[in-house]
Amino acid sequence: MRNGRAFWLFVGPFAAGLLVFVYVPIGWSLLLSFFDARNTVTPSEFVGLRNYADMLTDAPFLRSLGTFSLFAVFIVPLTFVLALALALLVNQISFMKAFFRSVFFLPTACSYVVASLVWKLSIFNGVRFGLANTVLGWFGAEPVAWTVSTSPPWYWLVLVTLRLWLQLGFYLILFLAGLQRIPQHLYEAAWIDGASRGWQTLRYITLPQLRTTSVAVLLLLLIAAYQAFDEFYNVLGTDRGYPPFARPPLIYLYYTALGSGGQDFGHGSAGAVILTLLIAGVTLLQGRVITR
Amino acid sequence: MISRRRLLSLAGASALLAACGSNTGRGGSDQALKQWYHAYGEPGVQQAVERYAKSFTKTPVDVQWNPGDYDSKLATSLLSDGGPDVFESTPQISSVRAGQLVPLDDVFGDARGDFTESILATHTVDGKVYGVPQAVDMQMLFYRKSLFEKAGVQPPSTVDELIDASKRLTRDGVKGLFAGNDGGGGVLAGPALWSAGLDYVRDHQVGFDDPVAAQAIGKLRELYSSGSLLLGAVKDWAEPDAFTQGLVAMQWTGLWAVPAVQKALGDDFGVLPFPKLSADGRASVPVGAFGAMVNAKSKRIDEAKELVRFLWIERTDYQEDFNLSYGFHIPPRKSISEKASKLTTGAAADAVKFVRDNAKASNPPDWTSVMRTAFNDAVSRVVRDGASADTEVKAAAGKVRDELKRLYG
Structure with a gap:
């Protein structure tokens, strides 16, 4: 009995919160996706799968899914490799290890909104005295409108560097934890057998031992890529809406469901369900391929 | 069977959640009408609208100032029973079709002809007026x-x-x-x-x-x-x-x-x-003008309409103060904009002329x-x-x- 009470005391509030703020809304939006739900969350007009059909033929939505699949193909390996490389370096050094670990992890504690504004307003603004443009100016180059220009699409440079800066530290810590769990005697045995320090031990000991960590990191990265919202919204969004390029699916759905001038929860929810299924599908596929 | 103690701990948990949910910053008594504004940037506007609201003697009014994404917040609040009774916005056909707004034609009375026609048009859907224009921006x-x-x-x-x-x-x-x-x-x-x-x-x-x-x-x-x-x-x-x-x-x-x-x-x-x-x-x-509007879900529609009439039809001095004392707007009522000395010279006078001759609704x-x-x-x-x-x-x-x-x- 005592145990039971303690269980509910600790788990109860969290479980209730999860139920009320996560599972009920998920269920509700699933329900909404089958209704014509404009400016109401208690709709009465059942439309079956029409919202799904509309979203699956909606060119901007499909384009945003396409863009972000491409984005994932690009950003996932990049973050993975950089985080792993940094983790290997930090793991190697013998002095000030805690310092470097903290320095790389610190950006994770920074708010996405704050970082986005720093990137947009001070580093990559388009006027001649912006940081990036000042550096370009030293070499005599013309100022570049980083977040405006679409040819070449410089905004990707802004968004990708921002995302890397914000996320690398977190995955670095995951890899570090994984590295520190690899038993030292494996390396010693390999050296005795004549394996060279460096590539051979990395290839045949470190990477295989990091398999579970790698799978987790890949999954998290993939989900994060499709769920992109904050930095995109804050860097490229204006009071006139969001431009049609580099538009994450979530931002498109946000404007569909909550945009001023008409809330359309039916189509918004249908899009969210499609996106969820896509993420689940890709994740499962990735898990299957990697663990085989 | 659930023991009393267990029930108590569950009740405690839900009270905790309820406490989280109730802090909406609204405050005030249940008796007061709720009125919402978005956060104007100019200093003094908040105090001004609170002063106007206080002078409405028929019923107390709670003014809520809403910094941030006002449009989304307002639209979401109009879906539930917790929204404001009176708020400022521009009408959208979707909210009219969803029955979220109260037509305000009867609020205008004789003053209707005094409002600039092109501004009134931006608050008109299917022949009915849903907002009383407060201030014109262009x-x-x-x-x-x-x-x-x-x-x-x-x-x-x-x-x-x-x-x-x-x-x-x-x-x-x-x-x-x-x-x-x-x-x-x-x-x-x-x-x-x-x-x-x-x-x-x-x-x-x-x-x-x-x-x-x-x-x-x-x-x-x-x-x-x-x-x-x-x-x-x-x-x-x-x-x-x-x-x-x-x-x-x-x-x-x-x-x-x-x-x-x-x-x-x-x-x-x-x-x-x-x-x-x-x-x-x-x-x-x-051009665009925020107008005072009444929530159809309000339980006190008549009082809400009365408040709107008092603030923006009856008290022309408030409209003048609101438009000209803080930021720089054009009063939607011709009788006020024509005699406003601030609007008779320089760029402001040109702007008044443009609104008269070249106005187009920015957000119809x-x-x-x-x-x-x-x-x-x-x-x-x-x-x-x-x-x-x-x-x-x-x-x-x-x-x-x-x-x-x-x-x-």
């Missing part, structure tokens, strides 16, 4: 007289002259024009249509399904690719900083910026409407978010990516037509 083109003289350029009266002026004024590290960090596709898309005598929607039909529309949008592309636009400024078009800091010779911004520009540049500036494209087109200025009630997204996407692709204006405009027109069909059958 956008226009600011230009620096001294830089024009130095370059020997005349203030532009056609779109081609505007593009030419922008190019010729781009020199010595100064750019010709700043029209938003998206390259003008956002704020100038409407004016571009109007410059060609077209519109977003006209009589429930697509207003821009016309080859001339592609030509008008194409002009924005020409402007963008001329290299004379300032792009990526620290503050966007709504703030006059790029103009007052001397980064540009012209900027598209609004009436609200006049005091700041005056302070920085004295009388070294003038204002213009967006010029016409050709003889068939018209110069234009986008039947321009829904689906239409806006389709149109803005098209314009952005033409202006920034150099996509074919013909194809893009036609595709957007198709989407707008579908949406209009859904709305009007």
Whole structure:
């Protein structure tokens, strides 16, 4: 009995919160996706799968899914490799290890909104005295409108560097934890057998031992890529809406469901369900391929 | 069976959750009418509207000030029973169709004819008025007289002259024009249509399904690719900083910026409407006005209407104070705007004239978010990516037509 009470005391509030703020809304939006739900969350007009059909033929939505699949193909390996490389370096050094670990992890504690504004307003603004443009100016180059220009699409440079800066530290810590769990005697045995320090031990000991960590990191990265919202919204969004390029699916759905001038929860929810299924599908596929 | 203790701990947990949920910052008693405003930037406005509300003696009024994304917050609150009784906004056909707004025709009384017709039109859906306009905002083109003289350029009266002026004024590290960090596709898309005598929607039909529309949008592309636009400024078009800091010779911004520009540049500036494209087109200025509206879910609709009537019909002194004492707006009532001394000279007097002669609704009630997204996407692709204006405009027109069909059958 005592145990039971303690269980509910600790788990109860969290479980209730999860139920009320996560599972009920998920269920509700699933329900909404089958209704014509404009400016109401208690709709009465059942439309079956029409919202799904509309979203699956909606060119901007499909384009945003396409863009972000491409984005994932690009950003996932990049973050993975950089985080792993940094983790290997930090793991190697013998002095000030805690310092470097903290320095790389610190950006994770920074708010996405704050970082986005720093990137947009001070580093990559388009006027001649912006940081990036000042550096370009030293070499005599013309100022570049980083977040405006679409040819070449410089905004990707802004968004990708921002995302890397914000996320690398977190995955670095995951890899570090994984590295520190690899038993030292494996390396010693390999050296005795004549394996060279460096590539051979990395290839045949470190990477295989990091398999579970790698799978987790890949999954998290993939989900994060499709769920992109904050930095995109804050860097490229204006009071006139969001431009049609580099538009994450979530931002498109946000404007569909909550945009001023008409809330359309039916189509918004249908899009969210499609996106969820896509993420689940890709994740499962990735898990299957990697663990085989 | 659940023991009493267990029940107690569960109750404790739910009380905890309830405590989290109830702190909505609304405060006040249940007896008070709830009135919402978005957060005006000018100091003093909040105190002013609270003072107005306090002088309404029939029932107490709780004024809530809403910083941040007001539109989304308001739209969400209108779905539930927890929304305000009275709020400021512009009516959208979707909220009218969803029965969220109370028609206010009977609130106006004799004063109806005193409101500027084009402003009242932006609050009218299917023949009924849903908002009592509080303050008129408008956008226009600011230009620096001294830089024009130095370059020997005349203030532009056609779109081609505007593009030419922008190019010729781009020199010595100064750019010709700043029209938003998206390259003008956002704020100038409407004016571009109007410059060609077209519109977003006209009589429930697509207003821009016309080859001339592609030509008008194409002009924005020409402007963008001329290299004379300032792009990526620290503050966007709504703030006059790029103009007052001397980064540009012209900027598209609004009436609200006049005091700041005056302070920085004295009388070294003038204002213009967006010029016409050709003889068939018209110069234009986008106008919009927040209006006081009543929530149809309110349990005290009559009192709410009474409050709106008191604030914005009866107390003309409040409208005058609200429009002219803090920021810089045009009172929607002609009897007030005509006698306002602040609006009789300089740029402000020009602005009043533009609103009288060239006003176009910046956000008409039947321009829904689906239409806006389709149109803005098209314009952005033409202006920034150099996509074919013909194809893009036609595709957007198709989407707008579908949406209009859904709305009007």
